[in-house]
Amino acid sequence: GAVVSQHPSRVICKSGTSVKIECRSLDFQATTMFWYRQFPKQSLMLMATSNEGSKATYEQGVEKDKFLINHASLTLSTLTVTSAHPEDSSFYICSAARTDTQYFGPGTRLTVL
Amino acid sequence: AQTVTQSQPEMSVQEAETVTLSCTYDTSESDYYLFWYKQPPSRQMILVIRQEAYKQQNATENRFSVNFQKAAKSFSLKISDSQLGDAAMYFCAYRSLMEYGNKLVFGAGTILRVKS
Numbered sequence: 037g038a039v040v041s042q043h044p045s046r047v048i049c050k051s052g053t054s055v056k057i058e059c060r061s062l063d064f065q066a067t068t069m070f071w072y073r074q075f076p077k078q079s080l081m082l083m084a085t086s087n088e089g090s091k092a093t094y095e096q097g098v099e100k101d102k103f104l105i106n107h108a109s110l111t112l113s114t115l116t117v118t119s120a121h122p123e124d125s126s127f128y129i130c131s132a133a134r135t136d137t138q139y140f141g142p143g144t145r146l147t148v149l
Numbered sequence: 150a151q152t153v154t155q156s157q158p159e160m161s162v163q164e165a166e167t168v169t170l171s172c173t174y175d176t177s178e179s180d181y182y183l184f185w186y187k188q189p190p191s192r193q194m195i196l197v198i199r200q201e202a203y204k205q206q207n208a209t210e211n212r213f214s215v216n217f218q219k220a221a222k223s224f225s226l227k228i229s230d231s232q233l234g235d236a237a238m239y240f241c242a243y244r245s246l247m248e249y250g251n252k253l254v255f256g257a258g259t260i261l262r263v264k265s
Binding site for chain 2: 078079085137142143
């Protein structure tokens with residue numbers, strides 16, 4: 037149990053376009069989901085906490101208008117990178133909380149050309 | 150704010166031997182959770198083991214066990230009978246019970262290499 041999926045696994049887009057990443061908890065309901073960004077050989081950096089039915093809580097320094105988060109149901113959260121630029125290229129990971137533990141998706145590699 | 154420190158950027162172990170990864174944390178809270186996650190080359194984060202601070206007994210999961218020293222704020226991970234598949238980056242993480250939201254505070258990670 038506690039499986040989290042992420043789609044797509046890889047995406048390449050042109051500068052200025054928007055990209056949506058989906059995070060789904062497959063076998064449990066998750067009131068809270070999280071979005072992280074990870075640079076190579078570094079730790080995970082929390083971007084925002086996504087709560088079902090309410091606005092996301094962003095960490096300091098994360099642009100709310102650039103990284104739009106929607107948690108429309110108890111099994112789905114989406115991250116939309118708007119007007120993407122090359123500096124947004126990174127590995128994005130989501131997680132879903134089940135009781136006291138976070139379970140992670142497989143990640144999405146975003147490349148902005 | 151809580152912090153988590155992993156002082157070993159890289160470790161190596163011979164296959165079938167035992168290795169210990171260190172983790173210390175700083176908190177003023179008395180109740181919290183601690184976790185070890187593994188991130189293999191696929192980059193999928195996998196939960197290895199979890200410890201509730203109120204439990205004195207050290208958590209174990211097959212070949213993985215922890216040495217939880219609450220007073221010293223230390224939470225090391227011991228991997229016994231190391232296997233090639235254990236090669237990964239390992240992250241120690243802290244979760245407050247006081248702070249709403251289930252957020253994790255991660256350490257910088259330790260890269261574990263397993264030699265055959």
